[in-house]
Amino acid sequence: MKKIGINIEVDVFSRTQTTDKIISATAYNFAIGLTLCWGFAINWLMVTNMSPESIAAINPWVFFIGYFASCFLGMCLFNRFNNQLVSSVVYNFVVVPFALIINLMVSQYDEVLVSEAIRITGLVTIGMMCLGSLFPAFFQKIAGALTIALLLVIVVELIEIFVFGVHHGILDWIVVLIFCGYIGYDWGRANQIPKTLDNAIDSAAALYMDIINLFLRILRILGKK
Template sequence: MEVEVFDRNSTSDPIIGAAAYNLVIGLTLAWGFAINWFMVTNIDPKSIANISPWVFFIGYFASCFFGIYLFSKSNNPLVSFVGYNFVVVPFGLIINLVVSRYDAELVSEAIRITGLVTIGMMCLGTIFPEFFRKISGALTIALLLVIVVELVEIFVFGIHHGVLDWIVVLIFCGYIGYDWGRANQIPKTLDNAIDSAAALYMDIINLFLRILRILGRK
Protein backbone atom coordinates (compact mmCIF):
# COMPACT_ATOMS: atom_id res chain seq x y z
CA MET A 1 0.00 0.00 0.00
CA GLU A 2 1.21 3.51 -0.86
CA VAL A 3 -0.03 7.10 -0.84
CA GLU A 4 -3.55 7.84 -2.00
CA VAL A 5 -4.05 7.87 -5.73
CA PHE A 6 -4.47 11.59 -6.34
CA ASP A 7 -1.45 12.44 -4.16
CA ARG A 8 0.87 10.47 -6.42
CA ASN A 9 3.36 12.70 -8.19
CA SER A 10 5.70 9.97 -9.36
CA THR A 11 5.61 6.22 -9.87
CA SER A 12 7.78 3.25 -10.64
CA ASP A 13 4.90 1.55 -12.47
CA PRO A 14 4.84 1.43 -16.28
CA ILE A 15 3.43 4.57 -17.91
CA ILE A 16 0.80 4.06 -20.60
CA GLY A 17 -0.20 6.45 -23.37
CA ALA A 18 -2.92 9.06 -22.91
CA ALA A 19 -5.28 7.24 -25.28
CA ALA A 20 -4.81 3.93 -23.45
CA TYR A 21 -5.19 5.68 -20.10
CA ASN A 22 -8.51 7.26 -21.10
CA LEU A 23 -9.66 3.96 -22.64
CA VAL A 24 -9.06 2.12 -19.36
CA ILE A 25 -11.03 4.79 -17.49
CA GLY A 26 -13.88 4.43 -19.98
CA LEU A 27 -13.87 0.62 -19.87
CA THR A 28 -13.77 0.61 -16.06
CA LEU A 29 -16.74 2.97 -15.91
CA ALA A 30 -18.58 0.85 -18.48
CA TRP A 31 -17.96 -2.25 -16.35
CA GLY A 32 -19.49 -0.58 -13.30
CA PHE A 33 -22.52 0.63 -15.24
CA ALA A 34 -22.96 -2.83 -16.81
CA ILE A 35 -22.92 -4.46 -13.37
CA ASN A 36 -25.53 -1.97 -12.18
CA TRP A 37 -27.70 -2.63 -15.25
CA PHE A 38 -27.45 -6.38 -14.63
CA MET A 39 -28.48 -5.92 -10.99
CA VAL A 40 -31.43 -3.70 -11.90
CA THR A 41 -32.73 -6.14 -14.51
CA ASN A 42 -32.16 -9.34 -12.52
CA ILE A 43 -32.73 -8.52 -8.84
CA ASP A 44 -36.24 -7.95 -7.56
CA PRO A 45 -36.22 -4.61 -5.68
CA LYS A 46 -38.70 -6.11 -3.19
CA SER A 47 -36.04 -8.58 -2.07
CA ILE A 48 -33.74 -5.66 -1.32
CA ALA A 49 -36.46 -3.69 0.44
CA ASN A 50 -37.14 -6.69 2.69
CA ILE A 51 -33.63 -6.55 4.13
CA SER A 52 -33.47 -5.00 7.60
CA PRO A 53 -32.61 -1.29 7.17
CA TRP A 54 -29.83 -1.52 9.78
CA VAL A 55 -28.30 -4.58 8.12
CA PHE A 56 -28.60 -2.98 4.70
CA PHE A 57 -26.99 0.34 5.58
CA ILE A 58 -24.24 -1.16 7.73
CA GLY A 59 -23.39 -3.54 4.89
CA TYR A 60 -23.66 -0.74 2.34
CA PHE A 61 -21.28 1.62 4.11
CA ALA A 62 -18.89 -1.15 5.15
CA SER A 63 -18.59 -2.36 1.56
CA CYS A 64 -18.20 1.15 0.13
CA PHE A 65 -15.58 2.28 2.63
CA PHE A 66 -13.64 -0.96 2.24
CA GLY A 67 -13.71 -0.58 -1.53
CA ILE A 68 -12.63 3.07 -1.37
CA TYR A 69 -9.77 2.11 0.94
CA LEU A 70 -8.60 -0.59 -1.45
CA PHE A 71 -8.60 1.41 -4.65
CA SER A 72 -7.33 4.66 -3.14
CA LYS A 73 -4.40 3.11 -1.29
CA SER A 74 -3.30 0.29 -3.58
CA ASN A 75 -1.02 0.66 -6.60
CA ASN A 76 -1.91 -2.84 -7.79
CA PRO A 77 -4.47 -2.66 -10.64
CA LEU A 78 -6.12 -5.95 -9.64
CA VAL A 79 -6.55 -4.88 -6.01
CA SER A 80 -7.92 -1.52 -7.12
CA PHE A 81 -10.38 -3.21 -9.47
CA VAL A 82 -11.59 -5.47 -6.65
CA GLY A 83 -12.04 -2.38 -4.47
CA TYR A 84 -13.96 -0.71 -7.29
CA ASN A 85 -16.40 -3.62 -7.38
CA PHE A 86 -16.91 -3.39 -3.62
CA VAL A 87 -18.29 0.09 -4.37
CA VAL A 88 -20.21 -0.78 -7.54
CA VAL A 89 -22.29 -3.57 -5.99
CA PRO A 90 -23.79 -1.65 -3.04
CA PHE A 91 -24.39 1.34 -5.31
CA GLY A 92 -26.22 -1.05 -7.63
CA LEU A 93 -28.59 -2.05 -4.82
CA ILE A 94 -29.44 1.60 -4.18
CA ILE A 95 -29.93 2.25 -7.90
CA ASN A 96 -32.22 -0.78 -8.10
CA LEU A 97 -34.43 0.53 -5.31
CA VAL A 98 -34.58 4.03 -6.78
CA VAL A 99 -35.21 3.29 -10.47
CA SER A 100 -37.96 0.79 -9.61
CA ARG A 101 -40.07 3.78 -8.59
CA TYR A 102 -39.87 5.48 -11.99
CA ASP A 103 -41.03 4.86 -15.53
CA ALA A 104 -38.41 3.35 -17.85
CA GLU A 105 -38.68 6.32 -20.24
CA LEU A 106 -37.93 8.73 -17.41
CA VAL A 107 -34.92 6.64 -16.36
CA SER A 108 -33.64 6.69 -19.94
CA GLU A 109 -34.00 10.46 -20.03
CA ALA A 110 -32.07 10.79 -16.77
CA ILE A 111 -29.29 8.56 -18.18
CA ARG A 112 -29.10 10.69 -21.32
CA ILE A 113 -28.93 13.97 -19.39
CA THR A 114 -26.36 12.54 -16.98
CA GLY A 115 -24.19 11.42 -19.89
CA LEU A 116 -24.30 14.81 -21.60
CA VAL A 117 -23.59 16.69 -18.37
CA THR A 118 -20.71 14.32 -17.55
CA ILE A 119 -19.08 14.85 -20.95
CA GLY A 120 -19.47 18.60 -20.59
CA MET A 121 -17.93 18.66 -17.12
CA MET A 122 -15.05 16.45 -18.26
CA CYS A 123 -14.31 18.95 -21.02
CA LEU A 124 -14.35 21.80 -18.51
CA GLY A 125 -12.18 19.76 -16.13
CA THR A 126 -9.64 19.33 -18.92
CA ILE A 127 -9.63 23.02 -19.82
CA PHE A 128 -9.80 24.50 -16.31
CA PRO A 129 -8.23 21.95 -13.91
CA GLU A 130 -6.86 24.69 -11.65
CA PHE A 131 -10.29 26.25 -11.18
CA PHE A 132 -11.82 22.94 -10.06
CA ARG A 133 -8.86 22.29 -7.77
CA LYS A 134 -9.46 25.65 -6.07
CA ILE A 135 -13.16 24.97 -5.45
CA SER A 136 -12.68 21.38 -4.23
CA GLY A 137 -12.70 22.44 -0.57
CA ALA A 138 -15.89 24.44 -1.06
CA LEU A 139 -17.51 21.45 -2.78
CA THR A 140 -16.72 19.19 0.17
CA ILE A 141 -18.07 21.68 2.72
CA ALA A 142 -21.20 22.26 0.64
CA LEU A 143 -21.83 18.52 0.29
CA LEU A 144 -21.44 17.89 4.02
CA LEU A 145 -23.75 20.81 4.79
CA VAL A 146 -26.41 19.57 2.37
CA ILE A 147 -26.23 16.06 3.87
CA VAL A 148 -26.77 17.45 7.37
CA VAL A 149 -29.67 19.66 6.22
CA GLU A 150 -31.32 16.76 4.38
CA LEU A 151 -31.04 14.47 7.39
CA VAL A 152 -32.56 17.12 9.66
CA GLU A 153 -35.37 17.80 7.19
CA ILE A 154 -36.21 14.12 6.73
CA PHE A 155 -35.87 12.79 10.28
CA VAL A 156 -36.89 15.88 12.28
CA PHE A 157 -39.39 17.72 10.08
CA GLY A 158 -40.43 14.94 7.70
CA ILE A 159 -40.03 17.13 4.61
CA HIS A 160 -37.64 17.50 1.68
CA HIS A 161 -37.04 20.69 -0.30
CA GLY A 162 -36.48 20.09 -4.00
CA VAL A 163 -33.91 22.87 -4.20
CA LEU A 164 -31.48 20.61 -2.33
CA ASP A 165 -31.50 18.19 -5.27
CA TRP A 166 -30.43 21.01 -7.59
CA ILE A 167 -27.67 21.99 -5.18
CA VAL A 168 -26.40 18.40 -5.06
CA VAL A 169 -26.47 18.25 -8.88
CA LEU A 170 -24.25 21.34 -9.01
CA ILE A 171 -21.92 19.90 -6.37
CA PHE A 172 -21.41 16.64 -8.26
CA CYS A 173 -21.00 18.49 -11.54
CA GLY A 174 -18.12 20.23 -9.81
CA TYR A 175 -16.77 16.94 -8.51
CA ILE A 176 -16.79 15.40 -12.00
CA GLY A 177 -14.76 18.33 -13.33
CA TYR A 178 -12.44 18.14 -10.34
CA ASP A 179 -11.89 14.38 -10.44
CA TRP A 180 -11.42 14.34 -14.21
CA GLY A 181 -8.97 17.24 -14.00
CA ARG A 182 -6.84 15.61 -11.33
CA ALA A 183 -7.06 12.23 -13.06
CA ASN A 184 -5.06 13.82 -15.85
CA GLN A 185 -2.56 15.40 -13.45
CA ILE A 186 -1.25 12.14 -11.98
CA PRO A 187 1.05 9.60 -13.69
CA LYS A 188 -0.81 7.72 -16.42
CA THR A 189 -0.59 4.15 -15.14
CA LEU A 190 -3.07 1.30 -15.35
CA ASP A 191 -3.75 1.45 -11.62
CA ASN A 192 -4.29 5.22 -11.62
CA ALA A 193 -6.74 4.87 -14.49
CA ILE A 194 -8.83 2.37 -12.50
CA ASP A 195 -8.65 4.52 -9.38
CA SER A 196 -9.71 7.62 -11.32
CA ALA A 197 -12.62 5.73 -12.89
CA ALA A 198 -13.78 4.63 -9.43
CA ALA A 199 -13.87 8.23 -8.20
CA LEU A 200 -15.72 9.36 -11.34
CA TYR A 201 -18.16 6.46 -11.04
CA MET A 202 -19.35 7.65 -7.63
CA ASP A 203 -19.72 11.23 -8.90
CA ILE A 204 -21.71 10.14 -11.96
CA ILE A 205 -24.05 7.79 -10.09
CA ASN A 206 -24.85 10.42 -7.47
CA LEU A 207 -25.49 12.93 -10.25
CA PHE A 208 -27.78 10.47 -12.06
CA LEU A 209 -29.84 9.70 -8.95
CA ARG A 210 -30.46 13.38 -8.27
CA ILE A 211 -31.33 14.15 -11.89
CA LEU A 212 -33.77 11.24 -11.86
CA ARG A 213 -35.35 12.58 -8.69
CA ILE A 214 -35.74 16.05 -10.23
CA LEU A 215 -37.28 14.64 -13.41
CA GLY A 216 -39.57 12.43 -11.35
CA ARG A 217 -41.06 15.45 -9.59
CA LYS A 218 -41.93 17.02 -12.93
Protein backbone atom coordinates in the same frame (compact mmCIF):
# COMPACT_ATOMS: atom_id res chain seq x y z
CA MET B 1 10.53 -8.01 -11.67
CA LYS B 2 7.64 -5.64 -11.20
CA LYS B 3 7.07 -4.39 -7.69
CA ILE B 4 3.57 -4.37 -6.23
CA GLY B 5 3.34 -1.04 -4.44
CA ILE B 6 1.63 -0.59 -1.08
CA ASN B 7 0.97 2.97 -0.02
CA ILE B 8 -0.81 3.66 3.26
CA GLU B 9 -0.49 7.43 3.51
CA VAL B 10 -0.78 8.79 -0.03
CA ASP B 11 -4.23 8.83 -1.61
CA VAL B 12 -4.82 8.08 -5.29
CA PHE B 13 -4.73 11.66 -6.53
CA SER B 14 -1.59 12.54 -4.56
CA ARG B 15 0.57 10.05 -6.44
CA THR B 16 3.41 11.83 -8.21
CA GLN B 17 5.77 8.91 -8.79
CA THR B 18 5.29 5.31 -9.82
CA THR B 19 7.18 2.15 -10.67
CA ASP B 20 4.33 1.01 -12.94
CA LYS B 21 4.44 1.23 -16.71
CA ILE B 22 3.31 4.60 -18.07
CA ILE B 23 0.72 4.29 -20.84
CA SER B 24 -0.37 6.81 -23.47
CA ALA B 25 -3.03 9.43 -22.72
CA THR B 26 -5.38 7.70 -25.17
CA ALA B 27 -4.93 4.32 -23.51
CA TYR B 28 -5.28 5.91 -20.06
CA ASN B 29 -8.56 7.62 -20.87
CA PHE B 30 -9.81 4.48 -22.61
CA ALA B 31 -9.04 2.47 -19.45
CA ILE B 32 -11.02 4.95 -17.35
CA GLY B 33 -13.94 4.73 -19.77
CA LEU B 34 -13.81 0.94 -19.88
CA THR B 35 -13.76 0.73 -16.08
CA LEU B 36 -16.74 3.06 -15.85
CA CYS B 37 -18.62 0.95 -18.41
CA TRP B 38 -17.89 -2.17 -16.36
CA GLY B 39 -19.45 -0.52 -13.32
CA PHE B 40 -22.50 0.61 -15.28
CA ALA B 41 -22.86 -2.90 -16.75
CA ILE B 42 -22.94 -4.38 -13.24
CA ASN B 43 -25.59 -1.81 -12.30
CA TRP B 44 -27.69 -2.80 -15.31
CA LEU B 45 -27.37 -6.53 -14.61
CA MET B 46 -28.34 -6.14 -10.96
CA VAL B 47 -31.26 -3.84 -11.74
CA THR B 48 -32.65 -6.19 -14.40
CA ASN B 49 -32.09 -9.43 -12.47
CA MET B 50 -32.77 -8.49 -8.84
CA SER B 51 -36.21 -7.56 -7.57
CA PRO B 52 -36.31 -4.35 -5.53
CA GLU B 53 -38.61 -6.15 -3.09
CA SER B 54 -35.82 -8.57 -2.14
CA ILE B 55 -33.50 -5.62 -1.42
CA ALA B 56 -36.19 -3.73 0.51
CA ALA B 57 -36.75 -6.83 2.64
CA ILE B 58 -33.23 -6.55 4.08
CA ASN B 59 -33.10 -5.07 7.57
CA PRO B 60 -32.44 -1.32 7.07
CA TRP B 61 -29.64 -1.22 9.65
CA VAL B 62 -27.96 -4.26 8.13
CA PHE B 63 -28.35 -2.79 4.65
CA PHE B 64 -26.90 0.64 5.41
CA ILE B 65 -24.11 -0.61 7.66
CA GLY B 66 -23.10 -3.10 4.97
CA TYR B 67 -23.43 -0.41 2.29
CA PHE B 68 -21.18 2.11 4.00
CA ALA B 69 -18.73 -0.55 5.20
CA SER B 70 -18.29 -1.90 1.67
CA CYS B 71 -17.80 1.56 0.15
CA PHE B 72 -15.39 2.60 2.91
CA LEU B 73 -13.41 -0.63 2.61
CA GLY B 74 -13.21 -0.19 -1.14
CA MET B 75 -11.87 3.36 -0.93
CA CYS B 76 -9.35 2.41 1.78
CA LEU B 77 -8.02 -0.45 -0.34
CA PHE B 78 -7.78 1.84 -3.38
CA ASN B 79 -5.47 4.11 -1.44
CA ARG B 80 -3.51 1.30 0.19
CA PHE B 81 -2.66 -0.88 -2.81
CA ASN B 82 -0.99 0.43 -5.94
CA ASN B 83 -1.72 -2.55 -8.19
CA GLN B 84 -4.19 -2.82 -11.07
CA LEU B 85 -5.29 -6.37 -10.29
CA VAL B 86 -6.20 -5.45 -6.72
CA SER B 87 -7.89 -2.25 -7.89
CA SER B 88 -9.96 -4.18 -10.45
CA VAL B 89 -11.35 -6.43 -7.71
CA VAL B 90 -11.79 -3.65 -5.14
CA TYR B 91 -13.70 -1.54 -7.69
CA ASN B 92 -16.59 -3.95 -7.27
CA PHE B 93 -16.73 -3.23 -3.53
CA VAL B 94 -17.85 0.26 -4.55
CA VAL B 95 -20.03 -0.66 -7.53
CA VAL B 96 -22.18 -3.40 -5.98
CA PRO B 97 -23.52 -1.37 -3.01
CA PHE B 98 -24.34 1.51 -5.35
CA ALA B 99 -26.17 -0.93 -7.63
CA LEU B 100 -28.47 -1.92 -4.77
CA ILE B 101 -29.35 1.73 -4.14
CA ILE B 102 -29.89 2.30 -7.88
CA ASN B 103 -32.19 -0.72 -8.03
CA LEU B 104 -34.40 0.66 -5.27
CA MET B 105 -34.47 4.12 -6.84
CA VAL B 106 -35.19 3.30 -10.49
CA SER B 107 -37.97 0.88 -9.53
CA GLN B 108 -40.01 3.92 -8.47
CA TYR B 109 -39.89 5.57 -11.90
CA ASP B 110 -41.07 4.89 -15.43
CA GLU B 111 -38.50 3.40 -17.84
CA VAL B 112 -38.80 6.39 -20.17
CA LEU B 113 -37.95 8.74 -17.30
CA VAL B 114 -34.97 6.60 -16.31
CA SER B 115 -33.70 6.62 -19.91
CA GLU B 116 -34.05 10.41 -20.00
CA ALA B 117 -32.08 10.72 -16.75
CA ILE B 118 -29.34 8.49 -18.16
CA ARG B 119 -29.10 10.61 -21.31
CA ILE B 120 -28.94 13.89 -19.40
CA THR B 121 -26.37 12.49 -16.97
CA GLY B 122 -24.20 11.31 -19.86
CA LEU B 123 -24.28 14.69 -21.60
CA VAL B 124 -23.59 16.60 -18.39
CA THR B 125 -20.73 14.24 -17.52
CA ILE B 126 -19.06 14.71 -20.91
CA GLY B 127 -19.44 18.46 -20.60
CA MET B 128 -17.94 18.56 -17.11
CA MET B 129 -15.04 16.34 -18.18
CA CYS B 130 -14.26 18.77 -20.98
CA LEU B 131 -14.33 21.67 -18.52
CA GLY B 132 -12.18 19.69 -16.10
CA SER B 133 -9.58 19.22 -18.83
CA LEU B 134 -9.65 22.89 -19.83
CA PHE B 135 -9.75 24.45 -16.36
CA PRO B 136 -8.18 22.03 -13.85
CA ALA B 137 -6.86 24.88 -11.70
CA PHE B 138 -10.35 26.34 -11.26
CA PHE B 139 -11.82 23.04 -10.07
CA GLN B 140 -8.85 22.58 -7.75
CA LYS B 141 -9.65 25.94 -6.13
CA ILE B 142 -13.32 25.10 -5.50
CA ALA B 143 -12.66 21.59 -4.14
CA GLY B 144 -12.85 22.74 -0.51
CA ALA B 145 -16.08 24.63 -1.12
CA LEU B 146 -17.60 21.56 -2.80
CA THR B 147 -16.80 19.38 0.22
CA ILE B 148 -18.22 21.88 2.70
CA ALA B 149 -21.34 22.37 0.58
CA LEU B 150 -21.92 18.61 0.29
CA LEU B 151 -21.55 18.02 4.02
CA LEU B 152 -23.90 20.92 4.75
CA VAL B 153 -26.53 19.61 2.33
CA ILE B 154 -26.33 16.13 3.87
CA VAL B 155 -26.90 17.54 7.36
CA VAL B 156 -29.80 19.72 6.19
CA GLU B 157 -31.43 16.81 4.34
CA LEU B 158 -31.16 14.52 7.37
CA ILE B 159 -32.72 17.17 9.61
CA GLU B 160 -35.52 17.81 7.12
CA ILE B 161 -36.33 14.14 6.65
CA PHE B 162 -36.04 12.83 10.20
CA VAL B 163 -37.11 15.93 12.16
CA PHE B 164 -39.57 17.76 9.92
CA GLY B 165 -40.57 14.94 7.56
CA VAL B 166 -40.15 17.06 4.40
CA HIS B 167 -37.73 17.38 1.51
CA HIS B 168 -37.24 20.52 -0.54
CA GLY B 169 -36.53 20.07 -4.24
CA ILE B 170 -33.98 22.89 -4.24
CA LEU B 171 -31.60 20.57 -2.39
CA ASP B 172 -31.61 18.17 -5.35
CA TRP B 173 -30.53 20.99 -7.66
CA ILE B 174 -27.78 21.99 -5.23
CA VAL B 175 -26.49 18.41 -5.10
CA VAL B 176 -26.53 18.25 -8.90
CA LEU B 177 -24.33 21.34 -9.04
CA ILE B 178 -22.00 19.92 -6.39
CA PHE B 179 -21.45 16.65 -8.23
CA CYS B 180 -21.04 18.46 -11.54
CA GLY B 181 -18.18 20.24 -9.82
CA TYR B 182 -16.81 16.96 -8.47
CA ILE B 183 -16.81 15.37 -11.93
CA GLY B 184 -14.77 18.26 -13.32
CA TYR B 185 -12.50 18.17 -10.26
CA ASP B 186 -11.87 14.41 -10.27
CA TRP B 187 -11.40 14.29 -14.04
CA GLY B 188 -8.86 17.11 -13.84
CA ARG B 189 -7.01 15.33 -11.03
CA ALA B 190 -7.10 12.03 -12.88
CA ASN B 191 -5.16 13.57 -15.75
CA GLN B 192 -2.54 15.15 -13.50
CA ILE B 193 -1.26 11.93 -11.90
CA PRO B 194 1.01 9.36 -13.62
CA LYS B 195 -0.90 7.68 -16.43
CA THR B 196 -0.80 4.05 -15.32
CA LEU B 197 -3.45 1.35 -15.58
CA ASP B 198 -3.84 1.23 -11.80
CA ASN B 199 -4.35 4.99 -11.56
CA ALA B 200 -6.92 4.79 -14.37
CA ILE B 201 -8.97 2.23 -12.44
CA ASP B 202 -8.68 4.15 -9.17
CA SER B 203 -9.67 7.41 -10.88
CA ALA B 204 -12.63 5.70 -12.51
CA ALA B 205 -13.90 4.65 -9.06
CA ALA B 206 -14.04 8.28 -7.91
CA LEU B 207 -15.72 9.36 -11.15
CA TYR B 208 -18.18 6.46 -10.93
CA MET B 209 -19.45 7.66 -7.55
CA ASP B 210 -19.74 11.24 -8.83
CA ILE B 211 -21.72 10.15 -11.90
CA ILE B 212 -24.07 7.82 -10.03
CA ASN B 213 -24.88 10.47 -7.43
CA LEU B 214 -25.52 12.94 -10.23
CA PHE B 215 -27.79 10.45 -12.02
CA LEU B 216 -29.88 9.71 -8.92
CA ARG B 217 -30.48 13.40 -8.26
CA ILE B 218 -31.38 14.12 -11.88
CA LEU B 219 -33.81 11.20 -11.75
CA ARG B 220 -35.47 12.65 -8.66
CA ILE B 221 -35.78 16.08 -10.29
CA LEU B 222 -37.34 14.60 -13.44
CA GLY B 223 -39.63 12.43 -11.35
CA LYS B 224 -41.04 15.44 -9.50
CA LYS B 225 -42.02 17.02 -12.82
